[in-house]
Amino acid sequence: MPATLRREMTTSGIHRAVAAAARRLPPIAHEGLRLVVKHSGGVTLLRLDEIECLEADGNVVVVHTCGGDAHRLREPLGRMLERLGGHGFIRIHRGIIVRAGAIAAIEKGSYRKAVVILRSGVKREIGRAEFHKLRSLWQPGVLDLQELSGNLHLVPMAP
Numbered sequence: 001m002p003a004t005l006r007r008e009m010t011t012s013g014i015h016r017a018v019a020a021a022a023r024r025l026p027p028i029a030h031e032g033l034r035l036v037v038k039h040s041g042g043v044t045l046l047r048l049d050e051i052e053c054l055e056a057d058g059n060v061v062v063v064h065t066c067g068g069d070a071h072r073l074r075e076p077l078g079r080m081l082e083r084l085g086g087h088g089f090i091r092i093h094r095g096i097i098v099r100a101g102a103i104a105a106i107e108k109g110s111y112r113k114a115v116v117i118l119r120s121g122v123k124r125e126i127g128r129a130e131f132h133k134l135r136s137l138w139q140p141g142v143l144d145l146q147e148l149s150g151n152l153h154l155v156p157m158a159p
Contacts, residue, residue, distance in 0.1 A: 092130050
């Protein structure tokens with residue numbers, strides 16, 4: 001086996017190759033997508049990048065926007081995740097979905113407790129079931145937010 005091929009077969013070489021391939025892919029286009037929210041006076045069309053998080057409240061979902069507005073939808077949270085999962089939204093708790101781009105920081109607490117801090121300063125707890133799935137959020141490296149809604153992985157920093 002040639003030395004160059006052997007060197008690229010290391011873990012860091014594979015990560016670099018995957019990162020280079022991902023950079024060549026076109027970004028996920030969701031600029032034209034809107035979430036339609038009905039209310040008594042008609043409907044509101046929310047751009048997906050305006051949405052910060054979705055929170056279950058009984059049999060409705062409360063959509064929180066970056067501007068601090070809250071809209072209520074009569075829709076199960078699981079169905080909302082199916083629709084929005086491919087557009088940068090992740091489940092961090094049984095009753096909470098956040099837009100990956102709205103995550104500003106992660107605070108790790110004691111014994112499997114962690115909190116997501118959104119860009120607006122709002123803190124949301126990460127659930128026990130999602131704790132291990134989201135573990136890469138607090139590992140050193142470069143986090144690929146486009147991949148966050150799918151399979152979580154870290155792209156290591158170049159030496």
